Structures are given as C-alpha cells and as structure tokens.
Amino acid sequence: MSVTALSPRRSSQRAQKEQHILSAAEKVFAEAGFGGATMQLIADMAGLPKANLHYYFATKEDLYRRVVRDIFEIWLHAADVFDAAPGPAEGIGAYIDAKMEISRRHPHGSKVWASEVMHGAPVIQDYLETTLNDWTDGRVALIQRWIDEGKMAPVNPRHLLYMLWATTQHYADFNHQIETLNHGKPLSERQWREAKNSVKAVILRGIGVA
Amino acid sequence: MSVTALSPRRSSQRAQKEQHILSAAEKVFAEAGFGGATMQLIADMAGLPKANLHYYFATKEDLYRRVVRDIFEIWLHAADVFDAAPGPAEGIGAYIDAKMEISRRHPHGSKVWASEVMHGAPVIQDYLETTLNDWTDGRVALIQRWIDEGKMAPVNPRHLLYMLWATTQHYADFNHQIETLNHGKPLSERQWREAKNSVKAVILRGIGVA
C-alpha cells in the first residue's frame, strides 16, 4: 500500500483530463438527461474508451454528481455581486447581468441543474436544504432591508428572487425554443444585450428603482 | 378484415383507459425524464401489466408523444384570455393568472414540456416552428400595438413574453426547490395567491401599467 503523493506534473495532467471529461459529460447530461445519457456517449464525446472513463470516474452517478456540484458552485458565486452593492438598482441589476452571462456561457450546466431539480434533486437535496436555504435567507433579509429603508417598492423578496432565477435561467434552459423562435439562429451579441436590458428594465421598474 | 366501428360503450371505455395511462405516464416522465422512465414504471403507476400498456400505446415514444402534445394544447389555450383583453393590464394580468394556475394544476405536464424543450425538442420541433412561432408572432404584434397606442411602456415584446413564460412556469418546473425553501412544504393557498400577486405586481409595474 503506497501513500506516495502524485507528482505535480501527473497531478496536473490528471486534473486537466478530469476537467475535459467533466465538460463532455456536462454536455451529454444536458442534452440527454441523466437517464438518457450513456457512459459510451460521454466517452465518445470526450474521445476516449469507455473503460478509461471508468478509470477516472467509477460510476455514472459519481460523474453526474461532480457535474452538478460544479454548476452549483458557479451558480452560488454569481451572488457575489449582489452583496457588495449599495442598493437594489446596482445589486439586482448586477445580479441579472451575472446570471444572464452564466446562461450564455454555461447553458449546458444550467440545464443539468434544472433537470436535477425538476426530478426532485436526488443528488443535491442536502445542498438545497443547507447551502441554498441559507443563501436565500440572507438575500431575502438584504432585500427586506432595502424595502424597509425605502430604497425599493415593497415586493415579496422570496418571489422576487424566484423571478430573477426564472427569467435569467430561461435563456439557458429554453435556449432551443428561443433559437427556434429566432429563425433558428442563436441570439447575436446585440440580441443578448437586448435581452439583458429588457429583463433589467422590467424588473428594475417593477421594483420601483427605475 | 373488419371495418366495424367500436361500440360507443367500448370506445368510451377505451378513451377512459387511455386517459388513465396518459396521466400515469405524465407523472413518470416528469419525475424521471424520458430516458429514466420505463414502461414498467408507467405500467405499475397505472396499475396494469406492461404488455397491456403496449396494447394501448405501441411504443414508449408514442406514449411520450401523446403526453407532450396534450400539454402543448393546454399551454396554448392559456392564451385565450390574452386576446379578449382591452389592454395590457387586463390581458397580461389574466395571462399570468392563467399560467400560474396551469403551473399549479399541471406541474407534471409542465416539467415534461420543459424537459422536451431542454433536450432539443426531438418530438415537437415542428410544433415549435409552426404553431408556437405563429402564436408568438401574433402576441408580439398585439403587445407592440399596445405600446404604440401608449398603453404600456416600450418593452421588447418578445423578451416580455419570455419573462412571462419563465416566471410562471418556474413554479411548476422548480416546485421541488420552492418547496424545499418553504420548509419542505407545498405552497399553501395563501402562498399561491402571494406568488401570483408578486409576479403580477412586478411585471405590471415593470411595463408601466400599475
């Protein structure tokens, strides 16, 4: 039994390969769902034999778990802009921008997350109950403070958060529908700006800060 | 080869049984996704042998197709309230109410629909390109007219529609998350009213009609 640590070179290469696999897996899980995804598909997408895939990730569930957790991290960090803000106009505006950017850059991840939650969150239920719950409570309190200070209209903070999540993630989760309704083409740079501005305009005016 | 029509009694019983199966299938597809759903699970849920299930629906895809199309119908009919309205306050307000009610009454169907679109709409792509596209164009034109008539703030109608879809369907598609953040309990009657009102308040004020 050896306790030798991997050499830095090996360790880095391994991390790199894991990342490559995770990226392929994210795409396959997003496009086919957990049930529809196969290890063979993921292996093909990553360009390696299935057996090799199993060397890095023992089971399909392990791989899936990693994908979902990575998304969750990104998701949570989008909130950083929220806290630093002096008021709702800046905080919520920046949050919308950040989440829209995530929808644009990580559409696959967003779908995996949505799928996971829709199916009852079998692998991240504990995260929902702890981390997400705490995060939400914090944000609700912050928004309530803004309301109490007269900085925005009195809106139920929890439902406002849901609206923010829903509207921004919609551009990732339903991007196929949006593309279809956009003559089959992805949103252009200009159209993404328009989308961001539209969402921000309605929400910010909706909470009385614009 | 017989061309005898089914007796009314038989025909009705068959329709009833099909409906029962469709209901079970909707639930299973929603909870497990197309790939994760099995004919055995659906049969168990409907309380009949798998072979009997195959008598009514030849293949899993047939069954799925029927489920998705049924949802789509409901989805489209929610728009009826939209058209009759004299202006945005009534039309969009009623539309939000209608779609929130659908999220409440048909959470399974909404999830199946979301899943279908997220996975690239393999079975209803043609509907998206024809029916939904036309429907959307009509609604966009109507909203634009309201804007031109000065009845509401100038908001990109298409993105406004996306916001309406996103916010209302969120309560169905992510109901597990919402329940988890609600101390593990489903929204009460009162909380549903609060949700509806919150969404309407932000959106309607956001488009300048409240």
Added chain:
DNA sequence: TCAATTCCTGACCATATGGTCAAGGCAAAG
C-alpha cells in the same frame, strides 16, 4: 537501467429494458 506506479484498453459479464407473441378471457352481436 530497473522497478514501481499510474494509466490505458479490448474483451467480457450481469442486468435491465423495450418490445413481441401466443393463448386465453370476455363482452356483445346474431
């Protein structure tokens, strides 16, 4: 150069799943 360790892979296995089928049950028309 030479172990030691990590990495890679084709072949293989057990199981689950969509779908089939033949035989029997049952309602209703004649």
Added chain:
DNA sequence: CTTTGCCTTGACCATATGGTCAGGAATTGA
C-alpha cells in the same frame, strides 16, 4: 348459445448499458 373480435397477460427475446478485469503501455524516481 355461439361466434366474432377486442382485451388481457405471463413468458419470452434481442439488445443496450453500467460496470469489471486482466494484462499491457507509459511514466517516474532511484
């Protein structure tokens, strides 16, 4: 009552899939 045709079902099949494994290839440290 009998026949006709729909309905029901246990048993069965072919295939796909998650996962294993033994042995070989690379890489690393001494």
